[in-house]
Amino acid sequence: MIYPLIKKQFLLVIRNRRNFTLLLVMPLVLVFIINFAVGDLWQGEAPVLEGKLAIAEHGDEEEDLERIKREIADIPITDDQRNLVLQRIEQFKPIHILKTQVFGSDDLKQFIQLEEVSPEQIDILKKSGEYAAILEVPEGFTYHIIMNMFGVQTEKPAFHYYINEDKDFTAGIVMDILAAFEEEMKVNMLFERYDLQEFRVSSQDIQGSVVTVSKTNPLTSTMYYAVGMSVMFVLYIASTIGTYAYEEKRIHVFERIILASSSRWAYVASIFLTGTLLSIIQLFILYGVGSVIFKVNWPNINQFLLITLFLSMSVGALSTLLTAINYRTHSEQASSVFSNMIVSIIAFLGGSFFPVHLISSFIEKLGNLTPNGAAMSAYLTSLQGYGYGEIGNNLLYLIIFSFVITLIAAFIFPKRGEVA
Amino acid sequence: MLEVVDLKKQYKQTRAVDGVNLFLEEGEIVGLLGPNGAGKSTTISMMSTLIKPTSGDVRYLNESVVKHPQKLRENLGVVPQEIALYPELTAKENLEFFGKIYKMDKQLLKQRMEEVFQLIGLENKKKELVKHFSGGMKRRLNIGAALLHQPSILFMDEPTVGIDPQSRNYILDTVKQLNKEHHITIVYTSHYMEEVEYLCDRIYIMDEGKIIASGTKQEIKNILSSEQTFIVEAQSLKKEFIERFKKDGAVQQLSYSENKVTIIVPKETNYFHTIIQTVEEEKQELKSVEVQKPSLEDVFLHLTGKALRD
Numbered sequence: 001m002i003y004p005l006i007k008k009q010f011l012l013v014i015r016n017r018r019n020f021t022l023l024l025v026m027p028l029v030l031v032f033i034i035n036f037a038v039g040d041l042w043q044g045e046a047p048v049l050e051g052k053l054a055i056a057e058h059g060d061e062e063e064d065l066e067r068i069k070r071e072i073a074d075i076p077i078t079d080d081q082r083n084l085v086l087q088r089i090e091q092f093k094p095i096h097i098l099k100t101q102v103f104g105s106d107d108l109k110q111f112i113q114l115e116e117v118s119p120e121q122i123d124i125l126k127k128s129g130e131y132a133a134i135l136e137v138p139e140g141f142t143y144h145i146i147m148n149m150f151g152v153q154t155e156k157p158a159f160h161y162y163i164n165e166d167k168d169f170t171a172g173i174v175m176d177i178l179a180a181f182e183e184e185m186k187v188n189m190l191f192e193r194y195d196l197q198e199f200r201v202s203s204q205d206i207q208g209s210v211v212t213v214s215k216t217n218p219l220t221s222t223m224y225y226a227v228g229m230s231v232m233f234v235l236y237i238a239s240t241i242g243t244y245a246y247e248e249k250r251i252h253v254f255e256r257i258i259l260a261s262s263s264r265w266a267y268v269a270s271i272f273l274t275g276t277l278l279s280i281i282q283l284f285i286l287y288g289v290g291s292v293i294f295k296v297n298w299p300n301i302n303q304f305l306l307i308t309l310f311l312s313m314s315v316g317a318l319s320t321l322l323t324a325i326n327y328r329t330h331s332e333q334a335s336s337v338f339s340n341m342i343v344s345i346i347a348f349l350g351g352s353f354f355p356v357h358l359i360s361s362f363i364e365k366l367g368n369l370t371p372n373g374a375a376m377s378a379y380l381t382s383l384q385g386y387g388y389g390e391i392g393n394n395l396l397y398l399i400i401f402s403f404v405i406t407l408i409a410a411f412i413f414p415k416r417g418e419v420a
Numbered sequence: 421m422l423e424v425v426d427l428k429k430q431y432k433q434t435r436a437v438d439g440v441n442l443f444l445e446e447g448e449i450v451g452l453l454g455p456n457g458a459g460k461s462t463t464i465s466m467m468s469t470l471i472k473p474t475s476g477d478v479r480y481l482n483e484s485v486v487k488h489p490q491k492l493r494e495n496l497g498v499v500p501q502e503i504a505l506y507p508e509l510t511a512k513e514n515l516e517f518f519g520k521i522y523k524m525d526k527q528l529l530k531q532r533m534e535e536v537f538q539l540i541g542l543e544n545k546k547k548e549l550v551k552h553f554s555g556g557m558k559r560r561l562n563i564g565a566a567l568l569h570q571p572s573i574l575f576m577d578e579p580t581v582g583i584d585p586q587s588r589n590y591i592l593d594t595v596k597q598l599n600k601e602h603h604i605t606i607v608y609t610s611h612y613m614e615e616v617e618y619l620c621d622r623i624y625i626m627d628e629g630k631i632i633a634s635g636t637k638q639e640i641k642n643i644l645s646s647e648q649t650f651i652v653e654a655q656s657l658k659k660e661f662i663e664r665f666k667k668d669g670a671v672q673q674l675s676y677s678e679n680k681v682t683i684i685v686p687k688e689t690n691y692f693h694t695i696i697q698t699v700e701e702e703k704q705e706l707k708s709v710e711v712q713k714p715s716l717e718d719v720f721l722h723l724t725g726k727a728l729r730d
Binding site for chain 1: 468469470490493494496498500502503504505506508509513516517518520521522523565566569
């Protein structure tokens with residue numbers, strides 16, 4: 001009984017060129033355009049960490065060490081104590097460590113090239129913009145560090161930095177490494193001064209390296225918008241079916257269906273199933289094309305199928321609701337308002353246009369209460385390789401949404417005697 | 421076969437149907453006449469179980485169809501005034517769909533589709549999209565869709581609206597054929613009086629939700645049979661000639677133009693003789709005298725005060 005109703009609905013939708021364009025061509029074109037427009041700005045794509053760091057020393061670390069040795073020779077201590085201090089000083093060359101063990105490490109030197117320059121070149125280098133950052137080491141830096149370590153109050157040693165704002169990502173990384181290095185110097189000064197050698201931090205601990213924060217797959221703008229556009233355009237199925245159903249009533253075909261003793265519930269069920277099946281087909285086509293053209297591939301195909309099924313059921317439920325309202329109000333206004341206004345609003349809330357969590361967590365929560373938003377969260381989570389636990393809430397919401405909306409639709413749908 | 425008893429339908433402040441009583445005998449064609457808004461379509465909708473009446477009943481084979489619509493639906497075909505077809509589907513796909521929702525067996529459906537296409541003369545248009553059909557072809561397919569499941573009763577709501585005379589004649593002949601050869605009982609509503617006169621055995625006239633007259637064609641016409649109409653035509657009518665009729669107490673109605681005067685008098689009066697006598701006395705030159713029989717259109721006008729196409 002329901003099969004001919006569904007088959008007829010499919011034929012009607014497929015034969016309408018406008019529908020075909022709206023439901024299949026438009027989302028793909030939009031993914032192309034948006035991806036082209038915002039691809040480079042997309043946060044999910046790892047920016048290139050590559051740049052040059054210039055280091056300009058006003059003094060000479062070896063000279064600083066010689067100076068310290070000379071001054072220690074004049075201090076009235078035993079030879080054993082002097083030898084111990086000299087031994088420690090030989091092991092502690094902060095600028096050397098910075099150049100060889102930090103920026104010279106195998107992990108970091110593939111990303112950041114350290115170049116030694118003379119202080120006179122600094123102004124020229126600043127203007128050239130070639131370097132992500134320039135580090136200026138003041139005269140007597142090592143001398144003051146070591147003297148402070150041994151409790152001799154001299155000048156407070158500090159680096160001078162110049163940051164290239166055009167290369168702020170690499171510069172930021174360099175700054176973080178230098179800040180950590182300086183912090184270690186200060187800590188070591190304190191440990192040395194109060195003789196807490198066992199707590200000393202090794203310079204190895206501050207070596208920079210680039211690691212992935214989590215083991216999940218990073219999201220690209222293509223992935224985001226392939227999902228965003230698909231979950232948005234699948235909603236148009238609901239308004240399309242609602243419009244067709246109202247047209248059936250307007251031209252009295254619905255009366256023929258009723259006269260054939262088809263129950264109203266069979267009709268409502270056919271609307272739900274048609275909406276669900278058309279949505280599944282649309283999403284399969286969009287993601288299929290997305291996989292071939294945009295290389296958006298799903299790490300867990302079962303999760304993908306499950307999300308697609310539940311989202312499609314939500315669209316089926318919306319189709320029945322719009323049909324019921326159209327029948328109740330004797331107009332196709334519900335479908336028009338839905339397709340012209342509501343789809344755009346809930347697509348915005350659901351994050352189809354951009355990640356709404358960047359605006360506020362409230363909008364993000366609100367977005368997850370829309371079927372497209374809930375499905376989008378689930379799809380994106382799945383694309384990142386998370387498990388069922390992370391998408392469970394979204395799936396549960398989609399099921400509840402489908403059930404409640406279908407129930408409301410059944411309640412609204414006019415009973416016999418109410419149709420004028 | 422089918423009986424409508426004191427049927428009423430109230431929409432908020434509007435009473436669309438107000439106590440309609442009618443019956444349908446097997447094998448007859450019954451006409452339902454009435455101006456727009458008379459309540460014909462609402463009555464048909466209630467009779468065909470599509471909407472529930474506010475009160476009253478429709479009984480089919482002595483069983484209330486309001487409570488048990490199933491039996492009537494199985495035997496009923498409805499041809500709505502609108503083209504109730506899918507324009508984006510072909511003629512064949514349309515009939516296939518309507519056959520399937522009647523749960524018709526595949527083989528039977530195939531056979532019935534052939535028969536129906538032949539009956540409505542669209543054998544060569546099966547695979548064309550309905551949206552490319554002419555108005556007449558759509559109307560014929562509209563009838564075909566109602567015949568597919570072999571109904572014994574057919575309700576046809578103005579099935580010839582907006583089509584060319586050739587298609588109209590084809591449909592009228594088809595309706596006759598359905599009644600005579602296939603013994604289908606038909607309720608036919610139309611704005612065209614000549615269609616009803618041509619097709620129907622009995623007629624119900626509706627106005628403002630009520631049946632205001634009913635009977636066979638002759639019985640209906642007899643409503644006006646107490647009067648007779650004379651139309652006197654001349655090159656130019658004399659003032660004195662018209663004044664004679666104005667002053668005559670036997671004349672019930674009089675209307676005239678420069679060369680024509682219409683006189684309505686009681687049937688029993690031998691008024692032809694009076695007219696000839698007046699012509700001679702007033703020396704009125706005469707072209708013709710016509711004695712007019714009442715038509716259904718006259719009856720309708722007489723009963724409702726409205727022309728049928730109003």
